[in-house]
Structures are given as structure tokens and as C-alpha cells.
Amino acid sequence: MRCHSRFLRLVALFGAIASAGAATAEVKVTDVPGDGGTALKVTWAGESPAPSLATWAVERTRTDKEIRDARVETADTAFKAARKAGESIESAKAAAERAIDGLDLSWLRVDEISADADPELVIGDLEPDAEYGIRILGLDGGKAKIAEIGFNAKVKPQANLVAWERVPFGAILGLISAIVIIAIVAARHGVVMRIRKIAALEAIDEAVGRATEMGRPVLFVPGIQDMNDLQTVAGITVLGRVAKVAAEYDAALEVPTSRSLVMTAARDTVQAAYLAAGRGDAYHADRINYITDEQFGYVAYLAGTMNRERPATCLYMGAFYAESLLLAENGNSIGAIQIAGTAESSQLPFFVAACDYTLIGEEFFAASAYLSGEPMQLGSLFGQDLVKIASIALLVIGVAVATVGSIAGWANVQDTIGGFLGMLGS
Amino acid sequence: MKRSIPILIASLSGMVLVLAFFSPRTESWSEAVVDWFNVLAAIAFILGAGSLLKVQLVKISSRSPGWAYAAITLAAFLFTLLVGLFKVGTVPSDKFPTHVWTGDYEAPQATFGWIYLYVMSPLTATMFAMLAFYVASAAFRAFRAKNLAAILLLSAAFLVLLGRTAAAGFLTGWFPEPLEALKLDNLVDTMLVYVGTPGSRAIVIGIALGVAATSLRVLLGLERPYLGGGGGNG
Amino acid sequence: MRPRTSLVVMLAGLAGLLLVAWMRPHGMGKAYVRTVEKSFVEAEIAPPIGADADETPTIAWLAADDPRLADGEAKAVAGRAPVGWTEHEPVTATEAWETLAKDPTAPVALSGRDTIGLWFAAFLTLAILSFLLGDNPIYKVAESILIGVSAAYWMTLGFWSTIVPNLLKPLAPGAVREWALPSIPADATTEWTALIPLVLGVMLLWRLAPRGGWIATWPIAFIVGTTAGLKLISFTQADLLAQLSASVVPLWVTAADGTPRIGESIGNLVLVVSLISVLVYFLFSVEHRGIVGGVSRFGVWVLMITFGSAFGFTVMGRITLLAERFGFLFDDWLWLVDPNGNHDPAALANAAAVVSALSGA
Amino acid sequence: MIRFLQNLDRRWIFLAMGLAVAVPILLQLRFPESVGSKARDTFAAIESLPEGSKVLLSFDYDPASEGELQPMANAFVHHAASRGHKLYFMALWPLGSQKVKETVDAILKPHHPSYVEGRDYVLLGFKAGNEGVIKVATTSLPQAYPTVDGGSQFGEVPMLAGISNLSAMDLVVSVSAGYPGTKEWVQYFVSAFPGERLVSGTTGVQAVNFYPYYPKQIVGMLSAIKGAAEYEVLVNEKYPGGDGKPIPLLLEGQRRMGPQLTAHLLMIVLILLGNLVYFVTRGSDARGGRR
Numbered sequence A: 001m002r003c004h005s006r007f008l009r010l011v012a013l014f015g016a017i018a019s020a021g022a023a024t025a026e027v028k029v030t031d032v033p034g035d036g037g038t039a040l041k042v043t044w045a046g047e048s049p050a051p052s053l054a055t056w057a058v059e060r061t062r063t064d065k066e067i068r069d070a071r072v073e074t075a076d077t078a079f080k081a082a083r084k085a086g087e088s089i090e091s092a093k094a095a096a097e098r099a100i101d102g103l104d105l106s107w108l109r110v111d112e113i114s115a116d117a118d119p120e121l122v123i124g125d126l127e128p129d130a131e132y133g134i135r136i137l138g139l140d141g142g143k144a145k146i147a148e149i150g151f152n153a154k155v156k157p158q159a160n161l162v163a164w165e166r167v168p169f170g171a172i173l174g175l176i177s178a179i180v181i182i183a184i185v186a187a188r189h190g191v192v193m194r195i196r197k198i199a200a201l202e203a204i205d206e207a208v209g210r211a212t213e214m215g216r217p218v219l220f221v222p223g224i225q226d227m228n229d230l231q232t233v234a235g236i237t238v239l240g241r242v243a244k245v246a247a248e249y250d251a252a253l254e255v256p257t258s259r260s261l262v263m264t265a266a267r268d269t270v271q272a273a274y275l276a277a278g279r280g281d282a283y284h285a286d287r288i289n290y291i292t293d294e295q296f297g298y299v300a301y302l303a304g305t306m307n308r309e310r311p312a313t314c315l316y317m318g319a320f321y322a323e324s325l326l327l328a329e330n331g332n333s334i335g336a337i338q339i340a341g342t343a344e345s346s347q348l349p350f351f352v353a354a355c356d357y358t359l360i361g362e363e364f365f366a367a368s369a370y371l372s373g374e375p376m377q378l379g380s381l382f383g384q385d386l387v388k389i390a391s392i393a394l395l396v397i398g399v400a401v402a403t404v405g406s407i408a409g410w411a412n413v414q415d416t417i418g419g420f421l422g423m424l425g426s
Numbered sequence B: 001m002k003r004s005i006p007i008l009i010a011s012l013s014g015m016v017l018v019l020a021f022f023s024p025r026t027e028s029w030s031e032a033v034v035d036w037f038n039v040l041a042a043i044a045f046i047l048g049a050g051s052l053l054k055v056q057l058v059k060i061s062s063r064s065p066g067w068a069y070a071a072i073t074l075a076a077f078l079f080t081l082l083v084g085l086f087k088v089g090t091v092p093s094d095k096f097p098t099h100v101w102t103g104d105y106e107a108p109q110a111t112f113g114w115i116y117l118y119v120m121s122p123l124t125a126t127m128f129a130m131l132a133f134y135v136a137s138a139a140f141r142a143f144r145a146k147n148l149a150a151i152l153l154l155s156a157a158f159l160v161l162l163g164r165t166a167a168a169g170f171l172t173g174w175f176p177e178p179l180e181a182l183k184l185d186n187l188v189d190t191m192l193v194y195v196g197t198p199g200s201r202a203i204v205i206g207i208a209l210g211v212a213a214t215s216l217r218v219l220l221g222l223e224r225p226y227l228g229g230g231g232g233n234g
Numbered sequence C: 001m002r003p004r005t006s007l008v009v010m011l012a013g014l015a016g017l018l019l020v021a022w023m024r025p026h027g028m029g030k031a032y033v034r035t036v037e038k039s040f041v042e043a044e045i046a047p048p049i050g051a052d053a054d055e056t057p058t059i060a061w062l063a064a065d066d067p068r069l070a071d072g073e074a075k076a077v078a079g080r081a082p083v084g085w086t087e088h089e090p091v092t093a094t095e096a097w098e099t100l101a102k103d104p105t106a107p108v109a110l111s112g113r114d115t116i117g118l119w120f121a122a123f124l125t126l127a128i129l130s131f132l133l134g135d136n137p138i139y140k141v142a143e144s145i146l147i148g149v150s151a152a153y154w155m156t157l158g159f160w161s162t163i164v165p166n167l168l169k170p171l172a173p174g175a176v177r178e179w180a181l182p183s184i185p186a187d188a189t190t191e192w193t194a195l196i197p198l199v200l201g202v203m204l205l206w207r208l209a210p211r212g213g214w215i216a217t218w219p220i221a222f223i224v225g226t227t228a229g230l231k232l233i234s235f236t237q238a239d240l241l242a243q244l245s246a247s248v249v250p251l252w253v254t255a256a257d258g259t260p261r262i263g264e265s266i267g268n269l270v271l272v273v274s275l276i277s278v279l280v281y282f283l284f285s286v287e288h289r290g291i292v293g294g295v296s297r298f299g300v301w302v303l304m305i306t307f308g309s310a311f312g313f314t315v316m317g318r319i320t321l322l323a324e325r326f327g328f329l330f331d332d333w334l335w336l337v338d339p340n341g342n343h344d345p346a347a348l349a350n351a352a353a354v355v356s357a358l359s360g361a
Numbered sequence D: 001m002i003r004f005l006q007n008l009d010r011r012w013i014f015l016a017m018g019l020a021v022a023v024p025i026l027l028q029l030r031f032p033e034s035v036g037s038k039a040r041d042t043f044a045a046i047e048s049l050p051e052g053s054k055v056l057l058s059f060d061y062d063p064a065s066e067g068e069l070q071p072m073a074n075a076f077v078h079h080a081a082s083r084g085h086k087l088y089f090m091a092l093w094p095l096g097s098q099k100v101k102e103t104v105d106a107i108l109k110p111h112h113p114s115y116v117e118g119r120d121y122v123l124l125g126f127k128a129g130n131e132g133v134i135k136v137a138t139t140s141l142p143q144a145y146p147t148v149d150g151g152s153q154f155g156e157v158p159m160l161a162g163i164s165n166l167s168a169m170d171l172v173v174s175v176s177a178g179y180p181g182t183k184e185w186v187q188y189f190v191s192a193f194p195g196e197r198l199v200s201g202t203t204g205v206q207a208v209n210f211y212p213y214y215p216k217q218i219v220g221m222l223s224a225i226k227g228a229a230e231y232e233v234l235v236n237e238k239y240p241g242g243d244g245k246p247i248p249l250l251l252e253g254q255r256r257m258g259p260q261l262t263a264h265l266l267m268i269v270l271i272l273l274g275n276l277v278y279f280v281t282r283g284s285d286a287r288g289g290r291r
Helices: A002-020 A064-084 A089-100 A164-188 A199-214 A230-249 A260-276 A295-309 A323-333 A348-354 A362-372 A375-408 A413-424 B004-021 B028-061 B067-085 B111-129 B131-142 B148-163 B166-172 B177-182 B184-219 C003-023 C067-071 C093-102 C112-133 C137-171 C173-179 C192-208 C213-246 C262-281 C290-333 C345-360 D002-006 D010-027 D037-047 D063-082 D096-111 D131-139 D182-190 D204-213 D224-238 D248-290
Strands: A027-031 A040-044 A053-061 A107-114 A120-123 A132-140 A145-155 A218-221 A253-257 A288-290 A313-317 A337-342 A357-360 C032-045 C058-063 C074-076 C083-091 C108-110 D054-060 D086-091 D121-126 D171-176 D198-202 D220-223
Touching (some): A164 A375, A199 A218, A199 A362, A230 A260, A230 A313, A230 A337, A253 A260, A260 B028, A288 B028, A295 B111, A295 C137, A323 A337, A323 A348, A348 B131, A357 A362, A362 B184, A375 C213, B004 B028, B028 C137, B028 C192, B028 C213, B131 D010, B148 B184, B148 D248, B166 B184, B184 D204, C137 C192, C192 C213, C262 C290, C290 D063, C290 D224, D010 D248, D037 D198, D037 D224, D054 D063, D063 D086, D063 D096, D063 D224, D063 D248, D086 D096, D220 D224
Parallel strands (some): A218 A253, A218 A313, A337 A357
Antiparallel strands (some): A027 A040, C032 C074
């Protein structure tokens, strides 16, 4: 509220100054709402004070530091020009002194706006809470000043408490969250939600079982990103399930990681799963190791290990980049069952082509909820579906309006709708 | 205690950042958090080095098969770390010629720079280049026209492979004006714009939803990978 | 094919190439450097003209040939000896030979250090490629080196580029200024917020202690929580809403003069239908049967076309990478091809003529 | 034969791929390029500007993508300089400014000796801040670059005098390997000045994502090494080097297309062979079952 009252005071002030002066137009300066306090918006009545008016020039005061820098710059330019022209150092210095002598640098021209354009401008790159004066000059075609409107009142750009232009997006975000949370609450209160089968996840148990039969290890690769990527988080969750099955079947589970934080999380997860399965004695921390952060160093290790240990089952769950195909083709050459899950869309083609099962994008994130089988988790999946259906509906409506608009010849209908959605997303 | 405090930390820190997004005064918080994460990740290297050293030392001392390779890894690790941390072979920066610790350890004349130039980068670049070979073997083995879906996958790949080389010119370059749209390179463009784009868009939208829902589960404490495993079975 | 056969074929090919390279008059795999002398003086630099009245001269190190010293704008501090050292800049063989042909005493020479490096890089390249024949001791050596070197590389990078400037600097600006970062302003004060990552880091390292491993879950919980908060916003905003808004297209497209564009209209229809059907494929709470089943099957087809074309496009980039590696072997190391004139035999001949004329005289 | 293919050791495939890439490099093979519409549009975007127009080149890549992008960067610089445009270089990637310097040293200095720094071209350098740099530059270029590479103040550079923001540019060229890059130029530059013209040179992996922007927001687009080679053909045709022959560096893209053609053809043969094996053996297995 504080900023609003200040704003009203300012408007009143401009009005007073504008009417007091001979100016024919009125200037308004407002703090740009919802920013970090680095911008002011200037608007002025655009009626022309004289027919010869070609452009408006918007000027603001410089801060002390800016005045100093501008003065040094002017002097330095004059000095260099004089030196270039062959003058001695002394006379070049004198030229530089002359250049700044009596120079008034208190006003900085921010921009020039054509007289036909909208009479408004956002002045950016200001210091929060510094005071600025602003004036508008009317210039004719030869850039000579023919009018001056404005005032010398000082204004301060401010950092605001709420980013108003983000509120529509906030509403959408709140709506999406609400849908998901309601679905979770509903599930908790016994509303049964059924989830379709996801083949890749059904196959995990069987693949781990196969490794046990063959007496070979299971290799789990949690991707090459750190814990600050949600794909790694999802991968670790899937690892929890894999470890539980491995503990039950007594299969050896190897987890080489490329980040030590991931190693820590993976060790906790696997240990918890072994304890839960009552096989705490079978847990070996030394099977879960940090290799190196370097993408291809890690891959060189994985490729070598696959060829030496010949795991019967390879699981790739996390963020993968170029290494996806190297892993999948090597796994293939040793005859392993391979199940992959990633949200890196550029790598999905390689996994889809070379692995037995692949969790594509969203399916991968759904995996943890699916695997847990808990009603609350399934509720969140159901909520996700509701949002998806709403998106489809929004899309259909938008396309319908755009089509009708195009047939009826409304101008820019597509830009308007796109702009509306874009505004929500900005 | 051991379980509820981490859950509280995760939920609160996440919620605070969501709210901070809507206030310009707190805009810098997310940057600070990213900064802290970087520091934490750098500290975690010590943890990683510990794990690496332990594994290699166990292999060497037990003379298990391949212990000589473990010795090579260990030697390479220690040598690189020492020349890197002590900036061996660097010269000070031009602005501070008397500060010996200001040198650029990645410059070619530093020992660390030599390792980067002649060891790290050829090794990683060659690993990367191996992909060309694996792409070929995948083409032979995996692109089988088993069903309609597989046929579509391989025909799209086929079209792009042909359409993006001189072969496109040989095959369809002579098509007359009315058949312009059927030229291979134009066909590839059409396919990308009207089928490839919505395909990748839908994947992106799906992932965004998946991320949003997973984030919500983390903020609500339903998903707790930091405690060992997902929901109730952890 | 027996493994031996492929090994013999590859080794014979390589030996042949080496032999050809060896026989060429200008040889192969040599690296040259130019020696550069650097010298610096400590100088007092006067405030610039136009500076505020209370500004004082600054003291800084300048290169000995800085024009400000000649102009009198800066004066060398009395009693401070200049500081200097020798640096080596890499140059191409052609450049080295051309320089020597002009001036046989120029500070250009064959570099043992870089020549060994070049050969070692070539060996490592071949060692990694040997994995294509199957796992073998040479590959294992290269793999071991790569793991050791890269783990240390990232650790060094983490120390100098993160721990020093983002943790030590805010905590102890004075000491860090003296030691490694003299550019820190002298009036910098301790930023206590940097204690947070320090404390979290120590909690993480608690892992190494025999007891209380659970303490490490706190920092990880913090990381996962903040990640969730940040990603919730960024993905919803940039991907969900932005992609939806980009997909709102009219199904009836007309040119500026009102004539319908049938091709584009059909294209837009395909676009919207494809998008919706893939989204339907991603529905989890509905079994893929009946209409939903049909639509989602169409969605799978769209996905497959997307994957196929992405595959085709990516193949291109991967082959470029291999071509680049072969370029390294054939051009930089074996000197078999020379598309950019980096080791031009004519330049060598000129240089040799000048050098021999000198020694003859 | 089928039996052989069925049990084909993949090392034969590796050998074939190795040869398909190595032989064209050793023989320095080049194939004729059929030039597509996107390369033509790109060429026209620079060609159609009147002499002395202002062209901003943003090098948004690093050495890892050099293989695909450096040939484009070389050709862009040679083309724009041959047309006599003023060149403004900048970089959104830290190592991009290094690439700018290398390109200026390799193309501009030897082949366009009349180009003087400050008058005909300027190196604005790298600025941290990703898309933020574009945002600032769209409102005020001096604000984004108070000093340019080499330490001069913005106002001291003759060719920067009077330039307030990016709308003063007649064309922007983004050579892009990822984030930040072409996508951000579309979002923050083209969206801010809808009439402005943007040309993009991009890697193959990214190309698919930029198709939707062409030809509205991006007036010309070169994708992967193929795009570079096509554009080189057009530039070499019109602007050969001093001796009437193309500059060697402007054949780099076409040279790299040699291995592309042979390798792609090999890939196609492999896909076909793979399916042949699949269908024949599937048939024989079925018969085997009946027996």
C-alpha cells in the first residue's frame, strides 16, 4: 500500500508542476510495479506543442558516480583524439581539461521517441531507492529544443513486495497444485483410483529375478546429474524398489554413481530397502561407489565394467545425455535385459531403439508413485491426469476460437490467445 | 526426530523458494540457493575422493584381480590433484605478477593444462566419438520392422538420413516445380514441423507435469528420496 | 570373425598409415612453440583527468611496454625491481618454419613437452578405440587413467572455482585476498550467510565419521527440497504453459489476401491431433482400450516418427565427432592430410635452405 | 550369406563405419551439395542488405560444438565482410569470445585486410547473464557493454557511436550450440522487435526444436554440418578468395560432408540388411515351427 500512496502523491505533484509551468502537456512518472526497483515508467500527454515537433527526448538526472564516470570518459576521449592528432602530452591534457570545463553532465538522455509513437517509456537500469529527476524535451527535425515539459521532483524506483505481473501465473500454479492435492486427499479418504499397467515397471521384478537365476549382478545407473535434478530424484526412488526386490531375491546390486551426493543418497536408499526386507546383513556399501564427475570417464568405467562383470540386467534411470547409446549398445552386446527411464527427450530415441523397455518422459516421473502402490501416491498421478485433461480442453477451445477467428477474419486472434496464455506463463 | 526433521527441511526450503518467486525483493534467494548447492557439491568432492581412494586401496592391498589398474587410477588421481591444487607450472596473472597463487592452472603451460590438453580431452573426445560406431551397430540390430510403430520409427530415420546428404539431390533433385513439395529435403521439413514438433511438445508438456507433480510430492513430504526410498516402504 | 582377425586387420592398417607418414619428407607429430619474455613494473597511476578532487593515485602492476608509462600518466615506483618470466606459445609447424626462414635466430623451437603430449594423446585415442575390438589391457589402462585424472580434475576445479571464491572468500576476505584473489576490494567484510553452506557441508562430511550418518540426510533434504521448489516454478512456466500457448493454431489458414492455404491448414490439423493424441497416451488412470486405446496408439505412432527423425538428426552430429577425431589422427599427428596448411612441406624446404645457407657460410 | 549376417560380429560393422569415415577424410573427398531453401534464405538475408549495414554476430558455442558450427561462423564472417557490412561480434558463452577472436584471426585479418577494428568491426566480448544480456541490450546496448573487448569504453568506438540498442542492427546472426542461444534470441530479441531479422546457425541435435520458428521469427537457418556446407557453396560461388579459388577454411564444411554421405549410406545399408535378416529368418523360423 505504501508504494501506492507515494505514487498518488507523485501524480499530484506532476499535475501541480505541469499546470504551473507553460507546458502544454502533463508528465507522469510511476514506479514499475513488481520489479526489483530498477525501473520507472514515464508517460506524458503527447499533443504537439508546435507543428515542427519531430521527437520527444526523455532525460533523467545522473547519480554522482555517473557524473564522475561521464566526465572522465569525456576527458579521456578528448585526450586520445588530441594524441592521435599528434599533439604533445601537455597540450592533449589541456584539451582534455577544456573538454570538461564547465560541462554540465547532470542530465542523461535516455532515449528519443518519435512524435507519432506512444508517449511513454520505461527507464531501466536504475539503482533501487536512488533519487532521480526526469524531464521531457520536445525536439524539432534538426534536434533543436523547442519545448520542455516535466519537473524536477525526485522519484525513487523501489523493490516491490509482490510481482503483480506474476500473479496470474501464480493463480494457475495454485490451481494445478490444488487439483493434485485434492486428488491426493480424495485417495486418502478411500476413493479408489486405478492406474493402467506400465510395462517397463512391471518388467523390473522379472528382470531382477532373472539376474538371480543366472547368478549375475544387477547394474543400476542413476544418470549423470546431481541431486538437484528431479530425474535423479526419481531414479533414486526407483532404485529403492529395485533394491527391495534384489534383497528379496538375493541378487547382487551394483550402483556406480557419477556424483558423490548421489552415492550418499543411493547408499541410504539401498540400505533402507535391505533393512525393510529383513536382509540388512546382505547390504554391501562398497557396491555403491562414486566413480568420477566426468561424463565420459564415468561411461568408460561403465563400459569396461559391463564387459567384465556381465550383469544380467541393466537399469538406466535418471538424466542421460550422449552416453545413452554407448550404454545401451554395450548392454546389448553382453545380452543383458535393459530397462531405461529418462526425461531427456533427445536421448529417448536411443533408449527406445536399443532397450527392452523404456519409460518415456512423464512415465518415468510416474514410476515412483506407481511402484509404491500407496493410495496417496496414486492420487497424485490421478491429479496429474486431471491437469492433462484440462490442458487438452484448453487447447481444443483455443484452437476452435483461433479457427473461427481465422475464418471470420478477426485480426491477430492467434496472437491474442497466444499472448493470453503467454501472459500466464511469464 | 531422525525422520521428521529432514522432511520439514525439504518442505520448508522448497515452499520458501516458491513464495520468493512472487516477490521481487526476494528474487535473489533462488540464486543464493543455487550458489550454496554449488558449494555443497564442491565439498562433496571430498566425500567422492574418499570413496574412490578407499575402493582403489582395498583393491591394491588385497591384490585382487586387476589391482595394477587400480594403482594406475590412484597414481593418475593423486598426480593430477597435486599439480592442480598446487598450481604447478603456472605463471602469475598479468595484473598481479607478484602473487604466485593467481596463476591460471588451466593454461597450456601449466602441468594441469598439459594434462587437460593431452590426456583429458583426447580421452573424453574419443569416448564421445565411439558413438558413431554404436549408432551403426544399433542401426543394424535394433531397427527391425516388427510392427507399424517400428516401421514408422525407421522410415522417419531413413528419410532424415537420406534427406540430409547429397543423396537427396541425386534422388529427387530433378523433380519438376509442381512436385517441389515431394523433394526429399522438403518432405523431411514437413514431417518435422507437423509431426516431430507436436511429438516433442507433448513429451515436454508431459515432463513438465511429471516434474510439477514430483515436486509437489516432495514439498508435501510424500516423496523422500533423501531418507532412503519413496513413500511408505522406506 | 575371430577376434584375432579383426585385431590383425586393424593393427596392419595402423602400421601401414604410420609407415606412410614416417616416409614423408617432413615427418610427423611434431609441435613447435614460440618463446615470449614477459616483464612487469609496479607503477603509480595518476587519477584520470576529470576525476573527483579527492581521488588519489592508484598503484598497480603494468606490462613494461604499457603506453601509460611512456606518456607519463604512470610512473614506476622507485625501488621496486621489475618482475618477469618466460612463456611458451604454441605455433603451427608452418608458422614456425616460415618464421625461421625469415630469421633463423627467431625464438621458435621444437617443443619436447608438447611433442610428447601429442604422441601420448594419439596413443590414448587409439587405446580407447581399441575397445571396439573388445575389452583389452590397453583399454583398461586408458580407462584407469581417465577415471583417476577426471576425478582429480573435477575436484581441482571445484576447489579453485567454487570453494575459494564462493565459500572461503565471503568467510575470510582478507586472508583470501592476500593468498589467491588479490582483486577482492580491501574493504570487503565477512558475509555470514556463507556459514550456511559451510555448516551443511560439514554435516554432509559427517558421513565419513563412524557414527551419526543420519546427519548427512539434512543437507540432502535441503537440496532436494529447494530443487523441488525451483523446478516446480520453472517447468510449469517455461514448458507447460509456454508449449500449450505455442500450440494454439487456427485450423483454417489464409494468406494475407484471403486465399486459403490448404496445405498449411491440413498441417495444423495434423499438428493439433498429434499433440492431443500423445497427451492421451500419457494418461495413467485410463486403460488404453476402446477410443482411448485407438487415440493413444496413434500417439505412439507420432512418438515413433519424432524419435526416428531425432535419431536421424543426431546421427549427423555423432559422425562429425568421429570425423573430428580422425582429423586429429591424420592431420595433427600423422600429418597425412593438411587441409588448413598447418604443416606445409614448402615452408620446411624454405626454412631448411636458409638454415643450411647460414651454416654453410 | 544370411547365416553370416545373422551371426554377424559387430566388429565388422565397426570396421565398415571406421572406413566410411576415415577414407573420405584421407582422400579429402567432396561431393556436390544440393542447396536447400533454408541456406538460400540465409544467404539472401545477408546478401540483400545494402553495403555497410550493421550485422551483429553472436557466437553462442564452445569448442565441443566447433566441428559443426565453426564452418558456419567462418562463412558468415567472410560473407558479411565481402558485402562490406559493419560487423559487431558478441558471445553469450564464456568460450564464445575465444571463438570470435579465432575467427577474426583466421578469416577477417588475412582475407579482408581493409577491415579496421573499431571502424568496420568491433569485438563486444562475452557477458555473463545468459538471456539477461539480450534483454538489457534490447533496451540499451551501452548498458550491456559499458566496455568492449580490449578495454575501450563503449562511446570511444567510432562504429558504436549513436547506437542505443539492438534495434539499430539490420540483422542478427546467432551461431548456437544450446542454452543460451537462438531460442533466447527469438524469445527476447525478435519478440521485442517483431520487425527485426534473425538468422540462425545451429547444431543437428537442436535443429528439430527451431523448425517451428522458421521462416517467421528466423528468416534463415543453417542446421548441422549440412547447412554449413550448403551455405559455403553459395558464399564461395559469389565471393572466392583473392586467387579466385575458395578460401581453404571455407571448404571445411563440405569436407566434413564427405564422411557424412558415406556414413549415412552405410547406415541405410545396415538398416536394410538388418531387416533382410529379420524377415528371412522370421520366415524360416515359422517354417521350422511347422515342421
